[in-house]
Amino acid sequence: MMMRAEHWWSAITLIILTVCAVFFGYLQSVDAANPRSVLSWSQSQWISTESASANGYFRQTIELDNAPQRAVLQVSGTDNLQIYANGKVIKTVENRSLQATAVLDLSGELQSGNNILAFELHRSSFPAMVALRYELTVIDALGQRQIFFSDTGVKSQTLFPQTTSRYEWFDKGYDDAFWSRSAQVAGENQMAQVTIPPELLLALPSPPAYELEASQHWSVSLSTTFEYASKQAGQVWLAVASDVPYEAIINGISGGIFSPSDTQLHLNSVLPHLREGENSIEINLMNNGVDPVVAGGLIQQNDYQLSTAFISPDWQIHGGGGSSHSALDDIRSISHLTQVSIAAPALPPTYTFIVNDRFIPPAVAQTGPWLQGGIVVLFILLVAPLFRLLGVSLQNQLTSTCFANAMAILCLVAAWFVAQDVRFDARQIFSINALQLMLIVWMLMVVVVLAEQASKTYRPASTLAPGELHRSNQLKLGTIAFYVVSAAVTLAALLLRLHNIEQQALTVDEATIAGFARGVLERGYPYLMVGGMEVELATYELVPYFLAASVKMLGYSDFALRIPAVIFGTATCLLIIYCGSAWFGRLTGLVAGVLYAISPWAIYWGKNCFHPSQIQFFNLLALIAFYRLLASDRISLKLACLSALAFAFSYLSWEGSGLVLPIMAFVAIVIRWQDWRWFFQPNLWIAAVLIIFVVAAQGIRRSLLQEPFIMVGFGKSDLATPKLTFTQPSYEPWYYINNFFFTETHIGLSLFFLLGLIFMFYDRKLSFVMLFVVMAYLSLTNLLGYYNAHYFYFVLPVFLLAVAAVFVKLLMLIQRQVGRLSGPVFRTQGVLTAVLIMAVLIVPAGAGGLQLYRLMSGNIDTMRVDYRADLAGMDGRSVSQALSQYWRSSDVLITSIPLLTEHYVDNKGDYFVQTITDRKVVYDTVKQRPYYVDKFVGNPVLRNKQELQDVLSRHDRVFFVAAPVDGLTRIIDTETLDFINQNMRVIAESYDSRLYLWER
Known part of the structure; x- marks a missing residue:
C-alpha cells in the first residue's frame, strides 16, 4: 500500500531535520577546532591615497630603539593586499569585495634602527578607492613596547612607483621624498576575522633552540606526555621549527610529515586529536645522518593565559637506525632506539610564528555532532508514545508536525546562510547555545501542535501520492x-x-566582437584586418x-x-x-x-x-x-x-x-x-x-x-x-x-x-x-x-x-x-513555513540581500567578475583615455589590448610584446617583410628584451598599455618585465591596467 502523500513528506522532513541537526553540530565542532577572533583597533586610522584610486602604494619608516623580541602586525585592507617588510614580501591576501586581513609575526624581519613597512593594495570592485588600516606592536628584550600605526603621516602613491636597478619601491634605500601624504577615510563595516588575535601572538614566548648530536642516526625521536582538560583549555597548537623534515604524532595518530622550516614556527591546531586527561606527543626528525636543530612544541591557550610544553632535555630523546638502515623503516622502531645528546646551539636563531589559516577538520567521532541528532531522536521516542496514548495516531503525528520540522530545517539553512555573510560573526551562529535554542523552539512547536490535535477531531487525509501533486488544485492567479x-x-x-550599463569598460572579448561589427558596417560581413590579412569571423x-x-x-x-x-x-x-x-x-x-x-x-x-x-x-x-x-x-x-x-x-x-x-x-x-x-x-x-x-x-x-594562416600557439x-x-x-x-x-x-x-x-x-x-x-x-x-x-x-x-x-x-x-487539519497553530506554522521557504529562495538569489562572500570564496574561478554585483574587471578605457591626453603624432605605442585602444581612442598601436608563447600569434605572409604579428590587429610581436630595446632606441617617446597587469607574467618573461619597470614610468593606472611611458 502506498504511503499517503502527507505522511511521505512528513517522514522526509523528520529525517532531514535529524541529518541537519547532526550537520549543524558538526559545523559547531568545526568552529571550535577553527577559532576566529575579531580584530580590535586602538590609535590607528583608516587611510587612503590622496586622490581616490583603484590602486594604492603605501610606505612608512619606523625606527626601533632595540632589536625586537616580538613584533606583531595586524592589518586590514580592501580586496587585494600585499605586505612588505624591509624589501621582503611577507604575505599576499586576496578577498574580493571585502577586507583582506592578516595578523603577522615580523620578529625575524625587523631590526634595530631604520625599517620600512610597505603595503600594496588593488581594488577589484567599485567604487575605485582603496583603504588601509594597520597597527604594529614591537616588544624588545627589556620589555619596552613601541606601537606604530596607520595615519595621515604614512606616504602613499596612486601609480606604480618606478623601480631602479638597485631598489624597488618597497626597499629601504628607495627615495620616497616626492610621495604624497595619505588621507583619512571612513572605515569598512565588515567584520575582520583572524585565526589568532594579535594580543595572543604578542604573548607567545620564544622557544629555546636545541642542537641534537645525531650524526650516527637516520632519525631522532622526541616524545613526552601532557595533560589536557577541555573545560579549562581553549585552543592547542603544535609549533615546531626544524632544519630537517619531521613527523608529528599525537596519541599515536600521525598529524602529517612537515617540510623543514629553519626559523618559522607554524601554529597548527591539534585540538581534534586530543582526549581528556593524559596525551602523548612524538616528534620524529628525519635527519639522515646530520645534526638537526629543533625548537618548539605544544602551546595551550585559555582566555589569553598560555602554557607551553616546549622541547627540552626533559623529553625522551632517542636515535634510531644507523647508516645501513632505512629511515622510513626505523622511524618508529623502538628496538633500535639509542640515546642522543642535546645542547643549545652556538648561535640561537630568532624564531617567527606563522599563523596557519588552513581548515582543521574536527574528529567526526566526537560527541558534539552526534549529540544534537541524538537529542532529536530521543525527543521523538519520548513524545510519540505519549501522544499515542492521548489518541493521536503515529500517522497523524507525522502529518501535524511536518511544518514544525520544516521550519526547524529552514531556520538551520537560513542560519548557515547568515554565517556565510561577511557582516556577521559566524562564531555566534555556530555556537552550541544557538543550536540548543533552535532545538528547544522546535520541541515546543511539536508539543503545542500535537496538543492542539489531541484536543480536536482529525479530518481524513488525502490519499494522493507525491506523483499526483502536480494534478491537484494549483495556486490560482488571475x-x-x-x-x-x-x-x-x-x-x-x-x-x-x-x-550603470557603461560603468564597466569593454572587455577584450567585447572589443573583438565590436571590431567585427565595424566590419559589418563597412563591407556587410564581419571581418578584421590582422596586419595585411583580412580575417573573416x-x-x-x-x-x-x-x-x-x-x-x-x-x-x-x-x-x-x-x-x-x-x-x-x-x-x-x-x-x-x-x-x-x-x-x-x-x-x-x-x-x-x-x-x-x-x-x-x-x-x-x-x-x-x-x-x-x-x-x-x-x-x-x-x-x-x-x-x-x-x-x-x-x-x-x-x-x-x-x-x-x-x-x-x-x-x-x-x-x-x-x-x-x-x-x-x-x-x-x-x-x-x-x-x-x-x-x-x-x-x-x-x-x-x-x-x-x-x-x-x-x-x-x-x-x-x-x-x-600560419600560427604559433593554440587558442x-x-x-x-x-x-x-x-x-x-x-x-x-x-x-x-x-x-x-x-x-x-x-x-x-x-x-x-x-x-x-x-x-x-x-x-x-x-x-x-x-x-x-x-x-x-x-x-x-x-x-x-x-x-x-x-x-x-x-x-x-x-x-x-x-x-x-x-x-x-x-x-x-x-x-x-x-x-x-484544523487548528490555528497548525495553520500558522504552515504560513510561517511558506514565508521561510520564500526567504530561502529569494534573499540569497539577488545582489541586495545576503553577502555570502565566505561561501566558496576559494573555489570560484579567479578570472570571473560576473558572479557578484560591482566587481570590476580590467579597465582598458581609463588608460586608453589617458593615452590620448599625452599622445603626440611622433609617438609609438606598444599595447597588449590593441582592439580596446582602437575602440576608445582610435589607436591600435604599433607593436605587441610577447616573450612567452601564451597567446596565439600569426605569421603575416602578406606584407613585404613577413613577421609574426598579434592575433588581434596584426601588430608586430616583440619577442625578447633586445627587440624591445631596439624599438626604444629608435624613438623619442614610447607608450606601453599593459593590461591585464596580473596576466603580464604569462606573456612577458621576468627579465623583460623588470626592464620595463626600471626604464618606463607609469603615468596612469586603473583596474588591472597601466599606461607606461618611456622618454629618451
Whole structure:
C-alpha cells in the first residue's frame, strides 16, 4: 500500500531535520577546532591615497630603539593586499569585495634602527578607492613596547612607483621624498576575522633552540606526555621549527610529515586529536645522518593565559637506525632506539610564528555532532508514545508536525546562510547555545501542535501520492494580475540591465566582437584586418550583425554596443515567464522571471555585448521548440522547420551550443522510451537533416577560413569539435559545480534543484528541464576542452524554471496540508513555513540581500567578475583615455589590448610584446617583410628584451598599455618585465591596467 502523500513528506522532513541537526553540530565542532577572533583597533586610522584610486602604494619608516623580541602586525585592507617588510614580501591576501586581513609575526624581519613597512593594495570592485588600516606592536628584550600605526603621516602613491636597478619601491634605500601624504577615510563595516588575535601572538614566548648530536642516526625521536582538560583549555597548537623534515604524532595518530622550516614556527591546531586527561606527543626528525636543530612544541591557550610544553632535555630523546638502515623503516622502531645528546646551539636563531589559516577538520567521532541528532531522536521516542496514548495516531503525528520540522530545517539553512555573510560573526551562529535554542523552539512547536490535535477531531487525509501533486488544485492567479505582474517583472529586468550599463569598460572579448561589427558596417560581413590579412569571423557569426544594427541606429559607443544584450536579456525574461506559465502554471513563470530579473549573473551578461546573452535567448527558443516536438505525437513540417531554425540561430551565435544536440537526444530517449515510432517520423528527420547541414556548413567554412594562416600557439577558437576532456590532465569535474551550482547567489536555488531530483520522477515536464540541466553539466564538463563559467550561461533559464517549479510545488503541498487539519497553530506554522521557504529562495538569489562572500570564496574561478554585483574587471578605457591626453603624432605605442585602444581612442598601436608563447600569434605572409604579428590587429610581436630595446632606441617617446597587469607574467618573461619597470614610468593606472611611458 502506498504511503499517503502527507505522511511521505512528513517522514522526509523528520529525517532531514535529524541529518541537519547532526550537520549543524558538526559545523559547531568545526568552529571550535577553527577559532576566529575579531580584530580590535586602538590609535590607528583608516587611510587612503590622496586622490581616490583603484590602486594604492603605501610606505612608512619606523625606527626601533632595540632589536625586537616580538613584533606583531595586524592589518586590514580592501580586496587585494600585499605586505612588505624591509624589501621582503611577507604575505599576499586576496578577498574580493571585502577586507583582506592578516595578523603577522615580523620578529625575524625587523631590526634595530631604520625599517620600512610597505603595503600594496588593488581594488577589484567599485567604487575605485582603496583603504588601509594597520597597527604594529614591537616588544624588545627589556620589555619596552613601541606601537606604530596607520595615519595621515604614512606616504602613499596612486601609480606604480618606478623601480631602479638597485631598489624597488618597497626597499629601504628607495627615495620616497616626492610621495604624497595619505588621507583619512571612513572605515569598512565588515567584520575582520583572524585565526589568532594579535594580543595572543604578542604573548607567545620564544622557544629555546636545541642542537641534537645525531650524526650516527637516520632519525631522532622526541616524545613526552601532557595533560589536557577541555573545560579549562581553549585552543592547542603544535609549533615546531626544524632544519630537517619531521613527523608529528599525537596519541599515536600521525598529524602529517612537515617540510623543514629553519626559523618559522607554524601554529597548527591539534585540538581534534586530543582526549581528556593524559596525551602523548612524538616528534620524529628525519635527519639522515646530520645534526638537526629543533625548537618548539605544544602551546595551550585559555582566555589569553598560555602554557607551553616546549622541547627540552626533559623529553625522551632517542636515535634510531644507523647508516645501513632505512629511515622510513626505523622511524618508529623502538628496538633500535639509542640515546642522543642535546645542547643549545652556538648561535640561537630568532624564531617567527606563522599563523596557519588552513581548515582543521574536527574528529567526526566526537560527541558534539552526534549529540544534537541524538537529542532529536530521543525527543521523538519520548513524545510519540505519549501522544499515542492521548489518541493521536503515529500517522497523524507525522502529518501535524511536518511544518514544525520544516521550519526547524529552514531556520538551520537560513542560519548557515547568515554565517556565510561577511557582516556577521559566524562564531555566534555556530555556537552550541544557538543550536540548543533552535532545538528547544522546535520541541515546543511539536508539543503545542500535537496538543492542539489531541484536543480536536482529525479530518481524513488525502490519499494522493507525491506523483499526483502536480494534478491537484494549483495556486490560482488571475489573468489581469498575471499580465500586470509580468510587465512589472520585465520592466524591472530592463531597468536593472540599463543601470550603470557603461560603468564597466569593454572587455577584450567585447572589443573583438565590436571590431567585427565595424566590419559589418563597412563591407556587410564581419571581418578584421590582422596586419595585411583580412580575417573573416569563423565563430559567433550572427553576433556582430545585431551589434552593427544597434550602432547604425544609435552611433558607435559602449551604450550602443551593449543595447542588443539588454534587449536579448529582457526578452529572455519574458520568454522564461511564458515558458514557465505554459509548462508549470502562471505562478511558476512569474517566480522564474523574478529570479532571472534579479540574478547578478544574468544582469552582468545582460549588458555585455559578447555572445552569452544572445545564445541564451536563442537556445531557450530552441528548447521550447524541442519541447513541442516531444509533446507532439504527430510532428508537423512547420514545427520541424521552426525547431531547426531556432537551433541554427543558437548554433551560429556560439557553436558550443551544438552540445545541446546530444542533450536533447538523450532527453528524447528518456521521455519517449518505448515509443520508438515517434523517432521515425519523416518531419523529425527533415529537422535533423537541416540541423546537420547547418553544423557541417559552419564547420567546413571555419576550417577553410583558418587554413591559409600560419600560427604559433593554440587558442579556444581552434577547438572545433567535441573533445573527451576526461582523458586530459586539465579535466575538472567540479568546475561547473563550484562556478554555477555553489556560487553565492545560486546555493539557495541549488537546494530547490536537489529537491527537484525527487519531484522529477512524478512530473514529466519537470523531468524534461531537470534532465536538460544535468545533461548540460555532463556534456560541458566531459566534451568541451576548455572550462569557462559563461559557457554554462545558456542553461540558467532552464535551471531557474526547474527551481521555480519545485518552489511552487512546495507551496501547493503546504496549501494541501493546511486544508487537511484544523487548528490555528497548525495553520500558522504552515504560513510561517511558506514565508521561510520564500526567504530561502529569494534573499540569497539577488545582489541586495545576503553577502555570502565566505561561501566558496576559494573555489570560484579567479578570472570571473560576473558572479557578484560591482566587481570590476580590467579597465582598458581609463588608460586608453589617458593615452590620448599625452599622445603626440611622433609617438609609438606598444599595447597588449590593441582592439580596446582602437575602440576608445582610435589607436591600435604599433607593436605587441610577447616573450612567452601564451597567446596565439600569426605569421603575416602578406606584407613585404613577413613577421609574426598579434592575433588581434596584426601588430608586430616583440619577442625578447633586445627587440624591445631596439624599438626604444629608435624613438623619442614610447607608450606601453599593459593590461591585464596580473596576466603580464604569462606573456612577458621576468627579465623583460623588470626592464620595463626600471626604464618606463607609469603615468596612469586603473583596474588591472597601466599606461607606461618611456622618454629618451
